Amino acid sequence: MSLMHFLATVRILITSWLEEWLLWLAVAALLALVVRDYSRVEPTYQALRYEWANIRTEPAVPPDVVLLTQWRDFVEMVRVDTTKPMGDAELHWMENITSLYPNTGFFQVLAMSLARAGKPERAAHWLATMCKVMAPSHCAMVKAAWLNQAVADPALAAVPWPK
Numbered sequence: 711m712s713l714m715h716f717l718a719t720v721r722i723l724i725t726s727w728l729e730e731w732l733l734w735l736a737v738a739a740l741l742a743l744v745v746r747d748y749s750r751v752e753p754t755y756q757a758l759r760y761e762w763a764n765i766r767t768e769p770a771v772p773p774d775v776v777l778l779t780q781w782r783d784f785v786e787m788v789r790v791d792t793t794k795p796m797g798d799a800e801l802h803w804m805e806n807i808t809s810l811y812p813n814t815g816f817f818q819v820l821a822m823s824l825a826r827a828g829k830p831e832r833a834a835h836w837l838a839t840m841c842k843v844m845a846p847s848h849c850a851m852v853k854a855a856w857l858n859q860a861v862a863d864p865a866l867a868a869v870p871w872p873k
Contacts (some may be wrong), residue, residue, distance in 0.1 A: 740777070743776050743777050744777055744778065746776075747773070747775040747776060747777050747778040747781075748778065750773040750774060750775055751773050751775060751778055751781040754770045754771065754772070754773045754781070754785055755770075755781070757769070757770035758770045758785065758788060770785055770788075771785070772785040772786050772789075773785065780810070780811060783807050783810075783811070784807075784811060786807075787804065787807050787808075787811075787816055787819065788815070790804065790819050790823065792819055792822040792823050792826060793826070795826070795827065796823050796826075796827055800823075801820075801823060801824060801827060801829070804816075804819070804820045804823060805820060805836075808820045808836065812840075812843055812844075813844075814840065814844050814848040814851075814852060817836055817837065817839070817840035817844070817852070818840070818852050818855070818856075820833075820836050821833040821834075821836045821837045821840070821856075821869070822859075822866065824836065825865045825866050825868065825869045826863075826865045826866075828865070830865075830868045830869045830870070833869045834869050834870050834871075834872060837852070837856075837869065837871065837872050838872035840852065841872055853871060856869075856871065857871070
């Protein structure tokens, strides 16, 4: 075996070992970030559950996360005040969040925000989407709440309920 052949073999072994070590380091870093993010998300979600159960607690604030950003968006979406005017960028963000994490509450909040922003056709579209992808009982509950609120809110009354 020549010296050049030996050095080439050693170089390949070192490169292979270094690549494997760097891969494990990257995996460990990602795992550490997930654990860090989760340790911030869990107390926030617990605070939200306490709020929903009317247990006196500090209001939940969106967690400062790097990887589990869907939880930050979840908390921000839960905190949306549908009575305040919203711009197109906010409405677009809400549509993205509702598309990514569909649930009955998000559909209702989005539709109410769109209706109050003067976009009844888009609100009707999202209500129709909700009724297609959620359980019929959820659609019926939202319809009852919607019609009840529409009596006092002309913006909601302007939205035709999907067939």
